[in-house]
Amino acid sequence: MSPNEFQLRAALRDGEGDRVDPDLVIAQARGMQQARHDRRVRYGSVAAVVAVVGGIGVIGGITLQDGGHAKSGSAAGAKRPASIHNGAKSVPTELPDESIAPGPKRDARAVRCPSTAPSLALPGGGGSGQFGAHESLFSGPVEAVKVCVYSGDGSATGGTPPSTELTGQNATELATSLDSAATTRPQSSDCPSQTAPETRTLVVIGISTAGQAMRPVVVTLTCPGLATNGTAIRYGWTPPARLAEQLPQLGANTGPTGKVSGSPIRS
């Protein structure tokens, strides 16, 4: 057989006649519509929940970040803090606004020392490599610095810590020496097994060339010495010899004394 067009058409038409039930089609289409609608509602609900949770997370993150800046004592005016804790939460203490907050141009003498040394929680527990840890301790060139001296626990005898103001080259030298200190934590073996019980905490408040007080830099002179403004960290700082003379409050406590706690006193 060699089919011609007529035969082909006839063969194709053979057997037709069954009808299609439109109700079945409509029922199936409605089922598909319903399933599609349910799927959209389900995905929409999930998307809404994700959006809400994400929004809460973002708002919470921003709030925490703002709180974190305030807690770490930003140049805009931190109002809390005590002594330095490695990763521990700060204990809020009173810090006079005018001691560190920016304001009209002032000299170092006009800056008041806080009654207690600010407590700055070190980023990442004070470990190396934290974001901003290698930055300068001061937000810019300093024209003057006020150095407030506290006991090791950050308190001041009589409520008012002794302080010294440095200006000009002395201030710059102090700031430079702080910034030049080591940015990595020294090995524990670098410190004597027992350090002197007498320690000092310094709060160094830089005054910019515009007369604005900068974030306070808290310096502990125990081994390893630690200096931080809440973000940047330096280790093992000792004051330059020339400046040590101008900082009589530091006394001989800039390093280990060699005296061992509990040992007989050698005279």
Place this chain on the structure above:
Amino acid sequence: MRDEAGFRTFVEANGTTLLHAARLLTGDHHRGEDLVQGALTKVYLKWDRIDAPLAYARKALVTGHIDSTRRRWWGERPTEVLPDAPGVDGLVASDERDELRRLLGELNPRERAVVVLRYYCDQSEQDTAAALGIPVGTVKSTCARALARLRVEAAASMGSQS
């Protein structure tokens, strides 16, 4: 609001033709019903938005058929035991028409679609090309190739019977 009355009228007027075309395309009674059901469902869902429902239904039919013949990673897997091949409506071809229908099932999906649209649905080459989404020249060449294969196969079949 969807015009259900209009859709019912459309199905009653064209459902038989579409169902038979679907059976010719698939070569199987039940798969043809499934195919036309799916195509008409698509027509129903877009009923208010399509101007030429019959052309849309034919296009949905042939594209649905060609899609169903494509191998998918989640689809059929090779097997050592061959399943029963579907005959034409499950019946053994006994005369020339049945023989032609059987041979039609041996064409590839696109050739079969071209033959069904051209010689069963009486579509022009342009309409067939539009329904399949291929150039008119491809329709012509595919149709000629399909008819040639049908002639050769039919001649061979007749020769073997005599």
